[in-house]
Each structure stands twice: as structure tokens, then as C-alpha cells.
Amino acid sequence: MAADFVVYGFSQSDVGDEDPQVYELDPDTTIRAIGKWSTAGDEAADYNFDQIARYRAKGITFMGSGTASIIFPKDFATPEIFDDMSTRDADGNPVPHDEFGFPEPARRGNIFNPKYREYLLSWARIQVDGGVDGLNFDEINAGFSGGLKYGFNGNEGFDDYAIADFTRYLLAKYPTYTAADWMSRFGIAADNLPRRDVPADDLAANFNYREYLRAGGWNLNPVNAANPLAPEWGRVIANRMYAEDTSFTATYIRRYWKGMVDELRGYAWRTKHRRLLISSNGLWPYVDFNSVGMYPWNPDEQTPDWRGADYVPVVDGHLNGAKSLQSQYRYLKEQSARIAGNVPVVVFIDWPTDMMTNYLNLPLRERQDYWRIFGAEAYANGIFPAFHLKDTVGSPTATDLGMMEFFTTYTRFFKDHRSIFKDNAIGTRAVRVGASGVAASLLVQRGTGRRTIHLVNHNYDQGIAPQAGFTVEADLGSCPRRVTMISPDRTRSTSPAFTCRHGTLKVAVDRLDYYNVILV
Template structure:
């Protein structure tokens, strides 16, 4: 692989560090044999899922169009392979028996259907506790590594625990023999001194069914107590020990059985793939996933309904594509939601980038696609900018495998022009972390934030205009006040809405900085140096 500059750093073959300084992220997912020429027009630093292995499409090297990777690198773009880590179909395996064996199980040891997906053939979730299933996932990932991908994005790693529509998503899934054996080990490690009497008194076990000999039958325990169709019932004293899995999240403070062992198996898979790429190809492999997971080089968070990031009265989660009567609700700010993701990402994964993308197929993608063209553009000018303003990265949506490509509905020229600002001023947007520093602005319609850059300590003040009425309403003579450790030497205003940076009027005394911005359209960044 040639030493290209991607995100201001050498490409992977030249020894890219584990945490890349990507600035422009894009979402362009094709089937493994397809290619998206839009990518070369935009030339982002990375597409977070350039191709996606699905069912049997991607099992063999011959399925792929690996030749496009050279074209990606020629354009300075990092190529992420990907595939589902959990959705499986009968024809993916040699026989129905193998399909059953790879499938998740309910508390009666029966395969859990996932007919809610609406696929014409039966779909299930793969059992990640089963070593043979993990090897199945690693097998197709190695094919992509051998083909030259720069990284692997594994989608829905821990999705096989919901119970699906059959059980009303109550968590009746994942109760296979491998998980139960691990649960025994977990309980014995957590309570090493427990006697039969302790197990009985603490959890209501019977003398002939305790973990003391490593043969506790949790399914039998659930059946006897009438919880086999609702294992996470609050009346079950072992439900908290088992834990409730949140899809696409591995919370750092969750020490329940499922969280502990899922992290363990996820790390084993990540270590295997990185080791394979290093031993066989002499390069670092980037790892990412859908959600907030540890051990990654960057996280990519899908925005979809029912996400766990903001609990609304109807439990639909944060509204990442806010729409009112079919029009963009640009008056809403996502700052609190983005700050939550940034902070939770740091707790789970450490100091690695986190990108957000509109996941699909779901209501949020439908709402976005149904916006008038000008409001689609405004979505990125407001909420894409607000992601940058809070230390995250928006993934500009070029293509998925179901909906029209951006070029077909008139967005490609916009993306090509708009992303140029972030690429040209990339030093302002990498390694940024929000500061809990109050910013006073003479308008309640402006979301303001202060970011500090790891390594340099440089601060930037970000202003996002939310005065919106089916179009942005520019604000004039905006006064911004913030207390800094010391007065800066220079203030420069950068904006994708300006042809070039400007030096706004400012005063500073004892660290109290006051800046007047003559006009704020969508987004402005005050660089404090």
C-alpha cells in the first residue's frame, strides 16, 4: 500500500497511529461487489462502512470488488470493510441443523425468530457466545483483510438479546448452553465462598441446582419459577446478575454477566483481527462498530428510533432528525444529545473519535429523505455543524443499500462544496473535547460551546444558529462572552458561510473575552490563540 496522506497522516501501510485524525467522515455503504463513484467526488478521509457483508454475499474473496480499494487510496480515502455481526438466515449455513446451532436461544432452549425484520426468509440472530459462530464472523472478516481493507466495522455486535417480536422485546434471548456455562463461571467467580445455603438464601435456588459444581441449570431455575418466558422479570433475583443488554452499547460500569462476557468476547475478536492483519500483512487494522463499544479505533453511532440516549415519554429516544409537519425543525438543538454521546464514548472506549450517521431503514432516514432539497442541506449545515461543535463528527450520507444515492436527489454538489471547509480547516476539529465553560450569547437561539484540543490545549468557541423558519434566519451583532484562563493574542472567526476567515471585534480583560460577530448564518468557530 502506498503512503498516502489521509486526514493529514500517512496511510495505514505507512504506520498510521491507532487513533486517526480523520476530519471528514462519510457514509457510503455498497454491496461487496459494488462501488460508489460519489466517494471520489467528495474524497472524505474515511467512509465508515464502504461495503457490507450480508448473508452469503461476502463469504468468498470472489464476491468482492477489491480493486476499488486502490482507487480509494488514490483519492486519499480510508476504506472500511464491514458486515453484520448478528443477522443470519437458513441459507447462510450448510444445513438447517447448523442454522439452528448458530442461532440464539430463548429460556426454553428454542431458537428465537426475528420475523419483525420483514425479510422474505426466516431471520435470526447469531449466538456470539458460541465459539463456532465467532469463528464464522472472523472468517469473512479475514477475507476482507486479505483483500486490502484498511479496517473492519462490525454491525450490531450485541444485538442477539432482545427476544424479538415474539417476546415483546423483553430480553428472552441468549440462553444457550454456552451462555449458561459462562453464567456458572461468572457466579462462581463473583461468589466464591457461597455454600448451598447461601445460594438458597440469596437467590432461592434448590439444593440440587446450584453453581457449586459448575452445573447450575439456569433454564430449569427459570422454568420452575415461571420466568422462562420473561427471564428479566423483576421478581427474578438472578435477573440483575444476568443483566439487560442494550443493543449497540457496552456500558463501562455494567458488571453484569452479559456485559462482562460480551466485552470479553468482543475483545478476543478485535485482538484476533488486529493480530491477523499485523502478522499476515504487517499493518494496523482499524476497528469500528455501530454504537459505543470499547477496544475500537473510532466509534460510529447509528441514529435511529428507540435509541437509548434520551428517554422520551414514548421511549423512542433522541430525535436526531427533528422534523415538524414534514419540514426540518432547525430550531431544536442536539447539543445535549451529542454531549452525552461524547462523554459516554470516553467512558466506554477512551479517547477515540466518535462519528454519527443516520441509520437505516427507519423513520429518521425516511424523514431526512422526505425533506425538501434545501432543508436536506440545512440539516447538515445545522446538525452536522453541531456535531463538530461538540467534539463529534457527522458522517455525510452518500449512499446505503436501499435508498437513492445522494447524487440522485441533488445533494452531491452540496457535499462536495460544504465538506471542503472542514477539510481545509481540519486542525480546528480534531481531538476536541467539550469544556464545562459557560458561554454567554445575546440570543437564546444560538447553541454555544467551548472545545479544548488534546495535545495543544487550543480552545475554540462554537456557535450554531437555531433561528429557523423553514430556512435559516441570520443573526446580526451577536455578542459572545466567555471567561478564559488568560486573554488570547488573536481571535479568528471561521465559518463555512464565509468566503474566508475574519477577525471580529473583541475585548479582553483578566481573561474575560467579549467578541462581537457581525453576522451569524448557520455556524461559526472562534479560534482563540
């Protein structure tokens, strides 16, 4: 069960390859052990399914995966099929994605096309047949940006399938609208009205949104605020499916995603009599855990340069350990709860991005400190870091970087104390720290009610500055019988001095290196 996972790794290999580092780290799972890409993974013979038995012998859950949106001409039998599978702009033309820099033309697949959804399911079934424990789908809704050609302004996703669904959406949302209503509310021309007496996919006789966009002059920028139907269509945010978004694109993508998930879980149960775990890159519903890629231009924080939350903070080539990611991690946890309910949230450094480049270029000690500070801060806020082992673009592996001994030693702490780190909610009561530069949080475990206070030290300048001899005060509402302090930076637990009056706990902390956990 994903709810029992505490240590995650990130190691992705091509479908026929295997990473021995995984067995050395011995995590509960890797987010995606293999990844289907282009034609590699179309046939069962492409895969090294024998490694699944080796994973299970170590007690590691094996997650298969594949890209859910990037496609190439060679992926399909004919150019016509490739065109049909591709997303379109508001003029009905396929949208190129040359910004990826691939040697062959790349496009995004169209999730509104039932044949494309079946294509995704076809390789997913091969992995289920091969014995995977779960599947991770990467970039499910990435085909709506417009790419470099349109300056990422959202001019993408306007194919015939989506246009027909948009008509269905409008007719369902406004069941009593008359011709006059459509014209006055949205400025739709009299000869292009949504009609209930004509099939929605008859774009010549029923409403054609592309014609509407051309008439309004919005065909090069369809989500322009001047377009009255733009809010109805919605703006797709890659790798995010926000719970409150009820626009057309969110409603139908959510529906199609659920259909795919239900089909795969049903298939795994019918054929293997096993429950299939599902995950995806980002924040998505209907998953067993959310795995959130950390990359630039993310939507998780409003910043002046639009790059979003800085998940791998670096200054002049050195780790900026003085920064805290507490607010960003809490945002991810809270959003995931709204979207997917009570499922684990795990973050990983996505690639190839400059966040990954910055991490790889850190000095060895500072790479380790990244996990001691920001990996710990993930645990401290009820989510999980995925310890980075390997990507698929030839970057140095954890072994190449001299990180494996650290990873195996450091993660032992979380394995030994796994009962503490599972299924925690962020507490609402205040925690006060008598030392500067320390991020504190209170977690409350669902089911057990166990309370833990987490302290992460951000007194850092190319090295940690330990804090000593300070007090932590927490409003708990009730007083504990005993208090214990543990840390991955210490070999044994301690019993710090504490007082408690009227539910306010005061604990004397003798020393904080990187991360302490106070067990109440």
C-alpha cells in the first residue's frame, strides 16, 4: 500500500535497462523504475520484466511508467495516424514542439482523441501483463501550451475531438439557452450556434469553436481575456488538475483520466488479481500517491519572473540552505489533499532542467546537505522526498557523484522510524522556537493522533551552523507524559527536559544540527 511508503527513490531507466543502485538504496519504491518512450515499449519483448522479481525479493514496489503526451512520427504506422493523434492550434493545424530539441519532429498527443487514449492504454497493459505493481503517467495534460511557436500562450488543444466535446459541455452547462441567449451572452454568430438536434461532432452543422475564434480574431491567442468563451474553455496548467477548476478542459480531461485509471485498475484485477497503483507527474485525482516534479516555471508560487517556487535554491553555484521550502511543501500537500484526498505526496527533482543541473553541479558536501535540509523539510511537513539515483539523459548517477553511501546511511533513519513518518497531517496549533533561522512544524498522525514537532535548521552558508541551548514551545492542548528527541544527525535518541502547563509544552533543545524530531 502506498500509505505505508516512507522512503522513495527516483531512478528511471529505459524499458530494457535496470539500475542496481535501487537495490543498494532499498527504498519502498521508486517513482518510475522504467519509462516507455516513443517506440521503446510498444512490444512486450522490449522490456526487462525479470527485474521485477528482484525488486520484490528486496520488498521494493515496482512502478512502470511512460510519457502520456510526447509523440513522434515513427510512433505510428502512417503520417495520417500521427496527424490524427496530434494536438491542434485554433486554425486546426498540428502544433510542433521543436523547443524540445529532439532530432525528429515532436508533437503532443491529444487526450481528447479516444484512439490516443487507447494507444496509452495499450502500452500500459503490456506493463501490467509484465507484472508491474503500478504505473506512473508523465505529463498527462501537457498538450495545451502552444509551445514555442505560440510563445506558450495556450494555442493548442483545438482539434475536432475537443471542439465536439466543448459543444457537449456548453449544452450541458446551459440547458435552457436559446439562440438569443448564445448570441447575447457569448457573441456567437447566428449561423454557428450550439444545437441539440445535430451531433456535436458535426462541425459543419453544429457549433465550431474554431470558426468562432477566427471570427473574433482570437485564433492566434484563444485564451485572450477579450474572448467571452475563454473562461468556459479554461486554461490548462501542465501537471496540475485543480479541484476547483470546473472549466471545460478540466472537466473533460478529469473525466478521461478517470476512465483510463478505472480501465487499468479493472484490467489488472481481471488479469492479475492484483490492485494496481497509479501515480502521475504533478497533482492529480484518482491516484494512490502524487509524485510532483520540481522544475522551473512551476505554478506553485507567484514570483516576479514567473519561474515559480525555487525548489533547488542555489546562489553563485552553492546551496542556499538559508532558504526554507516549508510554505511550498505545505502548499503541495494541501492542494493534493483537495485534489486527491489523503494520499502521499512525494517530490522529485525533474529533468532535464536547470534545477537538476544546479543540483548536479553542487560540491559533494552541499549535495548531501540538500537532502539533510530540504529532504528533511519535506518529511517535516508531511510529504516525502525522492532520493535521486538516475535519469535517462546520461547525467551522472548517484554512484558517479559519490552519493550512494550517504543515501543508504541517511535513509536508514527514516526506515527505522517509519511508523512516525506515515500519514501525517499538518497541525494547526502554534510552534515557537527560541532560535533564529529554524523552521518548525507540528504534525499530527491520522488514526493514532501521535504528535511530532519538527525542527529544520536553515542557519547555513556553504555549511551548517548548529544551534544549541534553545527552547521550543508548542500549544498542544494537552500535556504529554514524556518527550523524546530523535535525529538522523545523531546515533541515539535523547530525553530532553520539558515542562507543560495548560497544554503549552516547553522543550529544552540541547543541539540542532540539520533536523530534529520531538516525539510527544
